[in-house]
Amino acid sequence: MDKKALTETDIRTKFITPAIAGEGGAGWDVMTQMLEEHYFTKGRVIVRGKTVKRGDAKKADYILRYRPNLPIAIVEAKDNNHAVGAGMQQALEYAEILDVPFAYSSNGDAFLEHDRTGASDPVEREIPLDQFPSPQDLWARYRASKGLTDTQEAVTTQDYFDDLSGKKPRYYQHIAINRAVEAIARGENRILLVMATGTGKTYTAFQIIWRLWKSAAKKRILFLVDRNILADQTKTNDFKPFGKAMTKITNRTADKAFEIYLSLYQAVTGAEEEQNIYKQFSPDFFDLVVVDECHRGSAAVDAAWRKVLEYFSSATQIGMTATPKETKDVSNIEYFGDPIYTYSLKQGISDGFLAPYKVVRYGLDKDLDGWRPEQGQTDKYGELIEDREYNTLDYDKTLILEKRTKLVAAKVTEFLKATDRFAKTIIFCENIDHARRMREAMVNANPDLASANRRYVMQITGDNDEGKAQLDNFIDPESTFPVIATTSQLMSTGVDAQTCHLIVLDKRINSMTEFKQIIGRGTRINEDYNKFFFTIIDFRQATALFADPDFDGDPVQIYEPGPNDPPVPPEGPPEGGEQDPDGPVIVDPPIGPGPDGGGSPVKYYVDNVEVAVATERVQYLDENGKLITESLKDYSRKAVLKGYASLDQFLTAWNQADRKQAIIEELTAKGVFLEELAEQVGLDYDAFDLVCHIAYDQPPLTRRERADRVKKRNVFGQYGERARAVLQALLDKYTDGGIKSLESLDILKVDPLTTLGTPIEIVEIFGGKANYLAAIHELEAQLYQEAA
16 A cells, blocks of 8 residues: 555545554544534624625544543544654644644654653654554543642542533533533642633533532532623523522522522612521632622622622632623622633634624714804703703713714614615613613604514613513524613623624723723624624724733733732722612613703703714724724725735736636635625626735726626637537636636526536536536636736
């Protein structure tokens, strides 16, 4: 057998897999311990105009698992024309991503091993093909590097829950679960996990608790949440396997007969001592407390929630959040310590588990220029308006410009009419009064659908029982109504709105924590309902926070002690107001005067001031997950020049490519927005001409101009009549659809080519597939002859 003639697949099948499995199957179990050609990411969602596709997913040749929940080695294979270690760099990249201690490369002759634990000397060594380490060997080396005792090993190797439905933790959930379980097995008592919204924090928490509970490392567990809907979702969904061992604390009663307890923070705490029912449990009753969304109250030292944690201080405590709160006064990290694992929004989008987004920014004239009343001007209720300059700090708080609200509603409606009027939409407003007025404006902007179903637009705020009752329907993908929700604070966190396509920001957001949480309402992907990306419409310049280095950066505690200050961060102020046991933690500000209420500050309702759009800007995410802030043409020029520094380089690559579409796909992957460029430059231009024009200032030709030039040169003379008819039809298809039409055999199944024969018959007209493809290449060469 000539090894050099074998493909990589043959090398894996004939040499690498048998070597890993061992003689007689004495090594790794092929069925339970070996994942071959395993995709561990989904592939980034790439949005181009109205089309959506996925980029390349990451795939490991082999992932070897000591137990189903414990991946321990990566093996990357190459064909025998490569060196033994040719796949090592890729193996190390994947091992780092997957948090795996051992990496291997092989070409079928031997293995090259890299020990990431740091315990081996040398770190890399070559191993004969028949001496690949057994599962027990690698686990013993890993265990020794971590210093695990027998008791710690028993906890660490406890399997996760598997209901045989096929649902298993994603790779980043595996890492979070394994790191938390191992840290707790080693005796650590304060754990912080940072995972972006939409990445399955509750499911991750369940698997951590399940393994600790099943291994008897932790026997009584408290899971704290801050929303009633979260507790109910958790009990009926992710935590359902706990069955009768689980209870939800309600009616301020503490039943000590269970093992798993779900509770709202505010259900066990209160302003009065008798409301603090957590004290009905002894301080050592729970040996594990898991805190969901710990960026809120628990981060403030004076908050009632934090007092629960301090009361059960002997318990191991795990904090889970998408947005660690780090300010001079309030800190998660000061309490829980540095995160043991972080999975960011940027990484989630890059892996294809989270939805990317477009941003549409509107600048309204009164927002940009401000507004000052005329002397003696009164509002619609006759109230004399204070004479001063008003701006976005005042709008919808102390000054209501009613035509501004109508304009926002009109622009949102315009967007929905151009896309999908039944796309789930959340409009974030300054306060409850603003949310109420925005609901009215959206109803008036959509009279047909609002009259057809009263729930088309709903106000969902903490004070509105009718709206809160519709929250479950809004987040249910199978429920059409409500379609549009106007809100202030209630829906900013914890709402699992999988099919939310549009987020509208008409409130000022100064908190990075709140901003991340609001953006997180749209980041979930639901392929069954065609939800792959979402759009943000921003009326308040809130998306300027995308440029903040804290957006998706590693959390950093901020504390600047003075000369006489202690080194420990100071206690922070309490957050929020009073808490309803069954309501939201966040309390909306009270409604001011006008038709609905009294109090201060004074509000002015102005209905006769015109508001207009001054600027409009559409922004996109680049391939690195950052918003493009320059013009589309400038950005595309830079993206092309990174790959092809000169026109000659691009032309050489284009003319040598067997498939021109491959060049186009490469440019698309690098972030060149060809469809959007075509809308700006001209829809009749080929991708080739768009690139040459934008990047190299070449005059473009339309597809029809290129096709006509080919026809005039009579280049089909060498072919018979039927073949010429096929090529003529293909040229017409190129004129309509571009180069992709020529290179796909599927085009032969489309009229008018179907009138010339079946795909097989058409190929045979040219004397076989090879000759047909040669004719296509010749046709492409003629199309781009001037560029040669």
